[in-house]
Amino acid sequence: MATEQEYRDLYDRVAALRQQVASRLANELTVNPQLGDALVKQLDDMLQNVEKSDQAKPAPPDGGLAQLTGLGPQAAQELGATRMPSGVEAYDETVASERVHAVGDLYYLYQHEKIGVFKVVQKLQELFQGGALRLSDGPGAFGLYKFDRRDVLRYTRKDRMAAYRRILGYGRGAGAAGSRPNTDFHTLFTHFNNQVALFWRDKRISDVIRMRAYDPSFGSIAIVRRAGLDLRNNLKFTSYGHLNVLRVEVMQLLDEAFRILGSEDVKKLFGADNAWDVVDEVLIRYFDQRLVTSPRQRMGVTGRQVMRWLAAPHILESTRAEFETLLLEIAESAEEWITSAQSLGLANRTEAERVLPWDRHRPVGVAAGADAVPRRSTRPAHSRRGGLGVYRGSGMPADRRPRTRVPR
Known part of the structure; x- marks a missing residue:
């Protein structure tokens, strides 16, 4: 193991090498700034290899305490001869990728749940059992018969809603017993997508203003990385439990539902060209529902792509050129997700707020994402600003009260 003197000498030599x-x-470097990134990357890799090899060496049984305290034959004559550990494993490198993949699939399923895919199949099954559908022995009819035969073995709708509430923070209520709703997910997810989209917008602007621009003020990878790490760390603590099994089972259920909706006899019954047309037709005809199929489905697809990217170690890349190349994979997905969610x-798109405060005051109705319900004011009507009551203490109607300019 390295001593304290060797530890100091190592970083002094690396600093001198960088300066030289x-x-x-x-x-x-003035003509080709990318060369600086390459050199910094190589020096950082060399330093990391030295630290890893030092950490791989076995520590003494007492952890170096005898050297430090001056006890025994291994007592150090000076501080520089004592054992100096280089550090511990980085926090952001301990996230299991399979759990982030599972959250991405659950988000994909939630958007299809909000569209009403499972509700549509249940309605068709209800009409089929009541003899209200002109189906008899086709593949769609047989699929509707089998759809709930294994219902006792599956997670129920209540179980799915509890999982959405616990992992994504969407929905209402406290969720499953002993769980805590992840109310920060939607805010962090929106913030990360905004930063990815803003990074590429800044880069395109810099390329237009100055050809081959390389100003760090145009697109900061540190801000994008911080937003991504905040989101990934949030998912780390909410993706335990039965999430992996549940999302596999519900993905199978979604596939089975679309096989029924896409069968020829069901499509012919509704005059549809594909399964999505059947979904829209049933939602309009039997539920009188405003269709949000297209934006919701694209939110599910692009949101899952963004989380799959976060499951990889790309977010920890420190070299600008490599980070931009890897981030390009989700540049359009993040922009499309924001556009769909904004519709x-x-x-909302953020242009000025580059950093999301960790301890913040959340606006009403934003924390729970899609299912947030605005709170009603508990103050009496006559005391609300801009209401139609009476101006307090004057007896004058609120719409005719005097306007006074308050100095800022």
């Missing part, structure tokens, strides 16, 4: 390389290649009133 920068001074010798100053002219080349439904579930998210």
